[in-house]
Amino acid sequence: MTAENTPEPVNYTVVGAGAWGTALAVMLSRMGRDVALIARSEKKAQSLQSLRENKEVLPSIRFPESLQTHSLERDSGWRDSVQQAPHAVIILATPTQATRQAVRNLQQQLHKGHDLVITAKGLERETQKRLTDVVREEASEPNLAVLSGPSFAHDVAHGLPTAVTLAAPTLDAADRLCTLIQGQHFRPYASDDLTGVQLGGALKNVLAIAAGVVEGKGLGESAKAALITRGFAELSRLAISQGARSETLAGLSGLGDLVLTCSTAGSRNFRFGYELGKGKKTAHLLASGQPLAEGAKTAAAALALGKANGIDMPITETVAQVVEHDMSIDDAIDALMTRPLTRE
């Protein structure tokens, strides 16, 4: 290949140095790509850079040499690198409720032609908006995509086989990004259903809290199977009312992720629900530094979206009552089991 047709190297920047951002940055850099992982604070960036691992969330996962860490607090030159790159893939791995603020912070870097990949799973609490809408309000230039699906940070960081959905406005755009984001054991499937992929990821977290409650309260495996099935029905009702396609919801980013997070204490949403099932209250869990459980903030937003669209969401409503208003688990069970009988 001559110098003229050698493709320009892609700039990879991952914003948010928590579990998911770190796992994705490690996965991408293991493929020999240069990756910048951007922490919120300079102190965190320096600690990651000197330890070469993220001890708090992914202990003993060594950073490949091609992974460098920087921060939003100090411009060590990474902002210019993104700004001047002919093509950058910027992966946003901050929590849902921090997404708007994170995009505002990156506005100078978000050029036309750059790809911005959203990986958070939730709805903005105040507005009930999906994150593509939130990001569009703050930055209209970059190409938007969404990465979602059954994928624990821990599994990806350990190089275990993982399949996810990568959605973009067109299948061509999604195909192109899949080739840029795939890893040796990280397999993205292309989709053009941004709505379905986002709503599947956001709503499964609410249902995972309910599944954790079932486990914590000892309600049995039959109850859990019923919850997952009826939960999937209400997830689908809301998502389809917003324009999602049913085949997306039955895929990796919907049913796939629902099954994963409702089945194991590896999920933080499940663990949050488990503690609620054991009688703990939300305020106590938040005060004791419980790790991020996106469903706790998305439940009320999803319920409001459902109400605005005339969609019945009994499980989501019950989770919102338990999380936001300390409804007792016994009352929650009664509320669900004494609803008028209906047809499947």
Ligand SMILES: NC(=O)C1=CN([C@@H]2O[C@H](COP(=O)(O)OP(=O)(O)OC[C@H]3O[C@@H](n4cnc5c(N)ncnc54)[C@H](O)[C@@H]3O)[C@@H](O)[C@H]2O)C=CC1
């Ligand atoms: N951990 C996992 O297995 C997976 C997580 N996700 C999603 O990824 C998102 C992030 O999750 P985790 O990384 O696991 O959470 P985390 O709590 O481990 O990390 C979040 C990180 O974002 C940083 N942050 C917060 N606000 C920020 C801001 N305004 N600007 C820059 N950085 C900011 C925090 O300092 C923290 O390092 C969530 O929406 C989650 O649902 C998706 C797939 C897998």
Ligand SMILES: O=C(CO)COP(=O)(O)O
């Ligand atoms: O989304 C995830 C796996 O696909 C991670 O789930 P938790 O946020 O519940 O840990």
